[in-house]
Amino acid sequence: MARQKLIMISGAAPGLGKSSLAAGLARRWRDRGLRVELFEEDDILERAEFADLIGIWRAGNRPSLDVVLDAAARYLDSCRAAEADVYVQDALFPFLASLFAWGYSDEDTSAFLDRLAEAAESFELLQVHLVGPAQDSIPRAAAREGEGWLEAMIERAQSWAGAQQVTDLASLAQFFSLTDGRARRLLRRAPWASFTLDADRPQSSVEEEAAELLEPLIAGDDRLPRYDELRDEALHRSLKGWDFSWLRPRAAVVATLPWSYPRVVADLARDRARILDMGTGGGEVLSRLTARASFTVANEAWPPNVRVAATNLAGLKVPVVQDEGAADNFNQDGVRGRLPYRSGAFHLVSNRHEAFLASEVFRVLAPGGLFVTQQVDHHSYDDLYAALELDPPADPESWLSLAGAQVSEVGFQVIVGQRGEEHQAFADVGALIWYLRAVPWIMPEFHHVEFRGILQRLHVMMRRSPVVVRQRRFLLIARKPTES
Numbered sequence: 001m002a003r004q005k006l007i008m009i010s011g012a013a014p015g016l017g018k019s020s021l022a023a024g025l026a027r028r029w030r031d032r033g034l035r036v037e038l039f040e041e042d043d044i045l046e047r048a049e050f051a052d053l054i055g056i057w058r059a060g061n062r063p064s065l066d067v068v069l070d071a072a073a074r075y076l077d078s079c080r081a082a083e084a085d086v087y088v089q090d091a092l093f094p095f096l097a098s099l100f101a102w103g104y105s106d107e108d109t110s111a112f113l114d115r116l117a118e119a120a121e122s123f124e125l126l127q128v129h130l131v132g133p134a135q136d137s138i139p140r141a142a143a144r145e146g147e148g149w150l151e152a153m154i155e156r157a158q159s160w161a162g163a164q165q166v167t168d169l170a171s172l173a174q175f176f177s178l179t180d181g182r183a184r185r186l187l188r189r190a191p192w193a194s195f196t197l198d199a200d201r202p203q204s205s206v207e208e209e210a211a212e213l214l215e216p217l218i219a220g221d222d223r224l225p226r227y228d229e230l231r232d233e234a235l236h237r238s239l240k241g242w243d244f245s246w247l248r249p250r251a252a253v254v255a256t257l258p259w260s261y262p263r264v265v266a267d268l269a270r271d272r273a274r275i276l277d278m279g280t281g282g283g284e285v286l287s288r289l290t291a292r293a294s295f296t297v298a299n300e301a302w303p304p305n306v307r308v309a310a311t312n313l314a315g316l317k318v319p320v321v322q323d324e325g326a327a328d329n330f331n332q333d334g335v336r337g338r339l340p341y342r343s344g345a346f347h348l349v350s351n352r353h354e355a356f357l358a359s360e361v362f363r364v365l366a367p368g369g370l371f372v373t374q375q376v377d378h379h380s381y382d383d384l385y386a387a388l389e390l391d392p393p394a395d396p397e398s399w400l401s402l403a404g405a406q407v408s409e410v411g412f413q414v415i416v417g418q419r420g421e422e423h424q425a426f427a428d429v430g431a432l433i434w435y436l437r438a439v440p441w442i443m444p445e446f447h448h449v450e451f452r453g454i455l456q457r458l459h460v461m462m463r464r465s466p467v468v469v470r471q472r473r474f475l476l477i478a479r480k481p482t483e484s
């Protein structure tokens with residue numbers, strides 16, 4: 001039997017349309033023949049599974065997290081027994097509003113979410129969280145509910161943790177915005193997929209979008225790999241050298257750069273006697289070049305890769321030298337980045353995606369020698385930041401001009417400076433997690449546990465379409481003058 005789906009509908013404030021959305025989705029899915037049970041907001045007051053919890057709450061006490069979990073577990077048992085395909089809940093799981101009102105900390109709440117997910121292990125869980133300006137949505141709820149509702153709401157709010165100062169619509173709205181910030185932080189790392197939807201628009205359009213987003217799950221093919229399987233594969237697959245070849249079918253380049261770096265280097269290498277490849281990684285790119293000079297040397301600063309490169313390049317008689325590596329090009333202290341070679345030793349220095357100290361590259365080149373580098377430009381990962389709901393770094397448009405200035409300052413003549421984009425389509429979340437493990441510096445804030453909620457949302461979305469990341473690169477070729 002396919003796994004039962006449990007769809008949690010929550011909202012940042014009253015009046016955002018949770019109940020209409022829950023009812024609308026339930027209707028849609030019933031209409032296509034699925035067995036759907038809708039748990040309405042007030043059902044909790046009547047259902048036997050929640051009687052203990054409601055009793056404690058009615059007596060004016062704070063239910064313990066164990067009491068909430070026991071009630072949730074009883075409810076899940078009844079769902080398993082009832083064998084519906086989909087359970088749609090209007091503001092039930094994951095109890096966030098209640099836990100906040102009862103004063104539970106983020107830490108306790110986060111641990112609670114983990115335990116709730118464990119209890120619901122046999123279900124596919126997914127949350128749709130509606131957001132919108134509370135100062136507009138509360139009056140909508142008040143108009144719908146009738147006279148006295150707002151006053152009663154304000155009075156009720158005063159008994160909630162952190163809401164003692166709520167006295168009117170404005171302070172109530174402010175309270176809801178604060179708790180929503182907490183909710184979203186918690187949902188980012190929740191152990192299930194959660195979609196945050198803007199509810200400040202016609203109800204039909206919210207429902208349409210939610211149905212579209214949830215479709216892969218509702219129509220889901222249970223033979224497809226589960227999130228946990230893809231994540232575990234990504235966490236255990238080795239990161240040896242700089243070999244991304246296994247990733248290719250799952251993170252295909254769907255639009256290529258206007259130049260081919262290996263072809264550019266091979267063309268330049270053809271009539272040059274001595275070449276240095278800086279930051280060779282595991283030597284993968286260098287070893288696949290169609291042309292190399294008879295005397296080719298590679299250097300690498302990162303210890304684990306020195307050995308990998310030496311092994312990969314030994315058969316080609318390319319020695320690998322461990323060097324100190326250059327400081328980042330944006331923040332150069334001028335000390336690191338020395339190259340352990342005599343001046344004028346090479347006719348071509350190649351460098352893909354590696355920091356460099358321009359004065360050292362200049363020094364090791366013979367007069368007339370060329371420096372060719374492809375670099376990762378600013379904003380290369382903006383799409384990845386957006387997918388993970390983070391703001392991208394506020395960098396300038398490109399650092400090609402900075403690199404051009406760095407090489408010109410030491411005496412190079414720039415002969416090519418070109419920017420381009422390549423689009424990489426991540427087909428599954430495992431490919432994305434592995435990629436971020438391989439290049440941790442592009443997003444230091446990423447950790448798969450901290451982004452579980454988002455990663456699982458992407459997993460659902462990627463059943464339909466890949467996450468396409470428009471990566472920016474630039475190519476810079478500079479010549480050391482024959483007379484310097």
Ligand SMILES: C[S@@+](CC[C@H](N)C(=O)[O-])C[C@H]1O[C@@H](n2cnc3c(N)ncnc32)[C@H](O)[C@@H]1O
Nearest residue numbers: 242278279280281282285300302305352353354
């Ligand atoms: C982006 S790689 C480029 C490698 C190679 N030139 C290529 O184009 O395939 C840049 C360098 O980062 C090194 N590297 C890999 N993982 C690293 C890590 N966690 N910390 C520091 N450097 C790392 C690699 O060895 C490599 O030399």
